[in-house]
Amino acid sequence: MITLDDVRKWDENDELNEYKSEFFLKEDSIYMDGNSLGLLSRRSESALQQSLNDWKEHGIEGWTQADEPWYYMSEKLGRMTAPLLGASPEQVINTGSITTNLHQLLATFYNPEKGRTKIIGDELNFPSDIYAVKSQMALHHLDPEEHFIQIASADGYTLKEEDIIAQMKDDVALLLLPSVLYRSGQLLDMKALTHEAHKHGILVLFDLAHSIGAVPHQLDEWEVDFAVWCTYKYLNSGPGGTGGLYVNRRHLGTHPGLAGWFSSDKEKQFDMDHELTPSSSAGAFQIGTPHILSSAPLLGSLEMLLEAGIEGIRKKSLALTQLFMDLVHQELKGFGFTLRNPVEKERRGGHVCLVHEEAASLCKALKSEGVIPDYRSPNVIRLAPVAFHTSYEDVFNVVRILKEIMQKEKHKSFKNERDIIA
Ligand SMILES: *Cc1c(COP(=O)(O)O)cnc(C)c1O
Numbered sequence: 001m002i003t004l005d006d007v008r009k010w011d012e013n014d015e016l017n018e019y020k021s022e023f024f025l026k027e028d029s030i031y032m033d034g035n036s037l038g039l040l041s042r043r044s045e046s047a048l049q050q051s052l053n054d055w056k057e058h059g060i061e062g063w064t065q066a067d068e069p070w071y072y073m074s075e076k077l078g079r080m081t082a083p084l085l086g087a088s089p090e091q092v093i094n095t096g097s098i099t100t101n102l103h104q105l106l107a108t109f110y111n112p113e114k115g116r117t118k119i120i121g122d123e124l125n126f127p128s129d130i131y132a133v134k135s136q137m138a139l140h141h142l143d144p145e146e147h148f149i150q151i152a153s154a155d156g157y158t159l160k161e162e163d164i165i166a167q168m169k170d171d172v173a174l175l176l177l178p179s180v181l182y183r184s185g186q187l188l189d190m191k192a193l194t195h196e197a198h199k200h201g202i203l204v205l206f207d208l209a210h211s212i213g214a215v216p217h218q219l220d221e222w223e224v225d226f227a228v229w230c231t232y233k234y235l236n237s238g239p240g241g242t243g244g245l246y247v248n249r250r251h252l253g254t255h256p257g258l259a260g261w262f263s264s265d266k267e268k269q270f271d272m273d274h275e276l277t278p279s280s281s282a283g284a285f286q287i288g289t290p291h292i293l294s295s296a297p298l299l300g301s302l303e304m305l306l307e308a309g310i311e312g313i314r315k316k317s318l319a320l321t322q323l324f325m326d327l328v329h330q331e332l333k334g335f336g337f338t339l340r341n342p343v344e345k346e347r348r349g350g351h352v353c354l355v356h357e358e359a360a361s362l363c364k365a366l367k368s369e370g371v372i373p374d375y376r377s378p379n380v381i382r383l384a385p386v387a388f389h390t391s392y393e394d395v396f397n398v399v400r401i402l403k404e405i406m407q408k409e410k411h412k413s414f415k416n417e418r419d420i421i422a
Contacts, residue, residue, distance in 0.1 A: 001121065001330065002029060002189065002271075002323070002326060002327060002330060002396075004010075004393070004396060005321070005372055006394050007391075007392035007395070007396045008392075010392040011270070011388075011391045011392050011393055014316065014391070015312060015316075015394070016308060016312060016313065016316050016387055016388065017420065019276065019304065019388045019389065019390070020306060020388075020389045020391065021178060022041045022042050022043065022388075022389075023039045023041050023042075023388065023389040024040045024041070024042070024045075024196065025039065025389060026414075028370050029370045029371075029372065030355060030371045030372065030373045030390075030394045030397060030398055031374045031385055031386075031389070031390075032170075032368060032371060032372055032373050032374070032382075032383040032385065032390075032398060033374045033382075033384060033390075034233070034234060034236070034384045035210060035213070035214075035233050035374065035382060035384035035386075036233065036349050036374050036382075036384075037232055037233070037235055037239060038232060038234060038235060038236030038238075038301070039236060039256070039386075039389065040236070040238065040297075041208070041236060041300060041304060043300030043301065043303060043304050044236060044237065044297035044298070044299075044300035044301045044403040045297070045300070047068075047296045047297055047298075047299040047300035047303065047309040048238075048293065048296045048297045048300075048313065049069070049170055050066075050067050050068070050296070051066065051070075051119060051292055051293060051296035053067075054066035055168070056251045058378060059158065064368055068296070068299060070290070070292045071190075071264075071266070072289060072297070073094070073263075073292060073295055073299075074093055074094045074095055074242075074283065074286060074290045074295065074409055075093065075094075075281070075283055076299075077094035077242075077244070077295060077298055077299065077302065078092035078094050078244065078282065078283075079092070079300075080298075080302040080303070081127035081244055081302065082215070083096065083306060083310070084212055084213065084217065084221075084305070084310055084340075085208075085212070085217045085219045085227065085246055086149065086216065086217050086218035086219050086220055086221060087217075087219045087246055088220060088249070089221050089281065089287065090249070090252070090280075090281040091220075091246050091247055091248060091249055091252065091281070092243045092244065092245075092246050092282055093244060093245060093281070093282040093285065093286060093289075094231075094242050094243070094295055094298065095242060095243065095245065095262075095282050095286045095287075095290065096242070096243050096245070096286075096287070097230060097240075097242075097243045098128065098129070098207060098209055098228050098229065098243050099128045099129075099132055099157040099228050100129075100243075100287075101130075101134075101157055101228040101243055101244070101245040101285070102129060102132040102176075102205075102207070102228055103132055103135075103136065103258065103342075104245070104256065104257060104258050104285050105179055105205060105226050105228065105245065105247070106132065106133065106136040106174075106257075106283070107136065107139075107256075107257025107258045108254055108255075108256055108257035108258070109174070109203060109205075109225070109226065109251065109254070109257075110136060110140075110173060110174055110203075111173070112140050112142060112173055114169070114380050115143060115171055116170065116171055116172070116173045116201075116210040117140075117147050117171065117173060118147050118148070118149055118169075118171050118172045118173060119133055119137070119147065119148050119149070119151070119172070119173060119174045119175075119176060120149045120151065120164065120167050120168065120172055120174070120175045120177075120202070121133060121148060121150050121151070121175075121176050121177065122150055122153070122159055122164070122177060122178075122199075123150040123151065123152055123189065124153050124156075124157070124158075124159060124178075124181050124182075124183065124184075125176075125177070125178055125181075125207070126178065126182050126207070128211070128411045129178070129207055131152075132168055132331070133148055133176060133345070137156065138207070146199065146243075149167050149172070151163055151164050151167060151411075153341075156342075157181075157183060157184040157186070157340040157353065157355075158181065158184050158186045159181065159186065159188065161188065161189050161192060161193060161345040164177070164193060165192075165193070165196045165258055166232060166369060168200045168202055169199055169200060170200050170201065172197075173278050174202060174203045174204075174205060175197045175202050175203070176204070176205045176207070177193065177206060177207070177208075177209065177210075178207045178208075178209065179203075179206050179207065179208045179210065179211035179215070179217070180209075180210035180211045180214075180215065180349030180350070181210070181349075182209065182210055183340075183353060183376050183380050183382070184340050184341050184342070184351050184353045184380075185210070185342075185348060185349040185350065185351045185352065185382070186340040186341065186342050186347055186348075186349065187211065187215060187342070187346070187347050187348055187349045188220055188360075188401075189346075189347075190206055190217070190224065191218070191221075191222040193225075194222050194223055194224050194225075194240070195222075195271075198223065201296075202226045203225045203226070204226070205218075205222060205225060205226040205228070205294045206226075206227045206228075207227070207228055207229070208227050208228065208229035209229055209230050209233060209351065210233065210234075210349050211229075211234075211309075211349060211350075212229040212231075212233075212234060212235060212244075212350075213233070213234030213235040213236075213305060213313075214234045214313070214314065214317055214349060214350030214386075214387075215310075215314055215317075215355060216310045216311060216316065218398070219246055219248070220248070222372065223248065224245055224246070224248060224317055225247075225248050225251060225337065226244050226245070226246060226248065226251070227245065228243065228244070228308075229244050229245075230243045231243055231244065231298050231301075231378060234350060234386065235298060235301055235302065236297075236388075237294070237295070237297045237298040238297045239297070239303055240294055240335065240382055241294050241297060241298060241371070242294045242295040242298065243288070244293050245282060246282065247285060252281060252282065252284070253278075253280060254284075254285075255276075255278060255284075256284050256285050256287075258287055259276050259278070259287070260286070260287035260288045261276075261285070261288070262281065262283075262286040262287060262288055262290065263276060263278050263284050263285065263286055263287065263366060264276060264277060264279060265277045265278065265280070266283070267278050287346075298341060300339075305388075307353060308388070312387075313388065314387075314388045316387040317350050317385070317386075317387040318345055318348065319392075320385035320390055320395055321341070321350070321351070321352050321385065322385060322390065323382065323385075323392060323395050323396075324352045324395050324398075324399070325339055325352060326345065326383060327395065328352075328354065328399065331399050331400070331402075331403045332399065332406070335356075335403075335406040336356055336357060336358075337354055337355065337356050338354075338355045338356075339352065339353065339354060339355075340353040340354075340355045340380070341353040350385075350386070350387075351374075351382050351383060351384035351385075352382070352383050352385075352386055353381075353382055354378050354380070354381040354382075355369065355380055355381070356379060356381060357379060358411055358416050359375060359378070359379045359380055359381050359416075360375055360377075360378075360414075360415070360416045360417050360418050360422075361411040361412070361414040361415060361416040362381060362402070362405065362411045363375040363413055363419055363422075364411070364414035364415075365405045365410045365411035365413075366381075366398075366401065366402065366405065369404075369405065369410075370401075371398050371399045371401055371402075374422075375418060375422045376422070377418050377422065383398065
């Protein structure tokens with residue numbers, strides 16, 4: 001039996017406790033949606049303010065004279081992100097979005113040739129990734145029905161690594177999978193999948209949207225070929241914050257499929273030559289002018305993440321999701337909830353996946369009680385206890401509030417259908 005006293009004791013001993021005050025949290029509200037949009041921190045606010053001041057002060061000279069010179073900011077953020085990936089810095093660049101970075105990497109490295117045309121994906125991935133694959137296939141005049149293998153899920157929530165491995169054949173060019181499935185929060189075994197794919201000469205691309213900033217990675221050690229991610233989820237860079245990509249060093253030097261002047265070697269860029277000399281680093285996969293004001297907040301949030309350390313964040317995140325599951329079992333029996341995230345530590349991402357027939361109306365009821373959850377059609381409530389700013393007591397309170405909603409049937413006064421954004 002877990003009590004309020006227990007969780008308060010854990011909060012007192014929590015080494016990340018001090019970071020709660022770094023975030024703009026609303027009083028009487030518990031934010032459980034950091035896996036959709038991370039919250040603003042004081043450090044991100046001042047980093048953005050600094051960029052505005054630099055613009056005010058320097059105008060065009062900000063490209064070289066700003067406190068954090070804009071011309072080199074993407075590379076600087078790449079260097080800061082590298083430790084979260086287990087990667088050396090020249091392979092990482094802050095640029096684009098998940099979807100545009102996927103297009104760039106597919107345009108560059110997906111070169112279907114006779115006998116090797118297929119891409120393996122899965123049927124649970126986020127739609128944007130699927131659209132990107134299908135449209136890149138269309139550009140090669142290939143029919144996705146024939147060339148795109150989407151691994152099926154037996155339970156509708158999780159994937160089995162052995163099912164994926166079973167499809168790895170010598171006619172497959174590339175494997176594209178999420179590190180953590182966006183609905184169930186299942187963490188895939190990236191190391192084993194990469195190892196098996198390489199046995200068949202298959203390139204491996206992971207979408208780290210739901211793992212970066214929540215789970216440590218060892219991309220170099222695992223020999224992953226490519227990765228993409230966004231920064232507005234667990235990296236707290238703000239709405240539309242600039243994303244990032246990783247290209248393993250053995251692929252650096254490949255001419256970008258989608259080239260632009262920011263793909264250039266930085267020394268040569270302003271020669272304005274019509275023959276591109278691409279950067280020798282992952283910077284080659286940038287296209288146009290970097291989005292400085294959408295990147296600057298990341299300077300602050302990454303500084304804080306590196307200071308706190310990803311290992312400590314993962315440790316607390318696992319303890320918070322474990323507490324969530326324990327409390328669901330303890331308090332919510334008989335109310336029709338099923339936990340659909342994997343139970344094992346090594347297969348869990350940063351959120352729990354609570355399934356209920358009335359998930360949509362329950363989410364509306366939670367919001368009216370000051371809890372911000374995340375609804376995914378048709379029946380999923382995602383709850384992300386972000387380690388940086390969630391206390392053990394917060395988790396305790398969310399479950400307590402949910403129990404009260406069920407007992408008093410408060411959700412019955414809301415429609416069980418999704419809003420325009422959900
Ligand atoms: C959030 C998310 C996206 C969003 O892509 P953007 O290009 O950043 O809008 C794509 N794929 C996955 C798996 C996601 O979780």
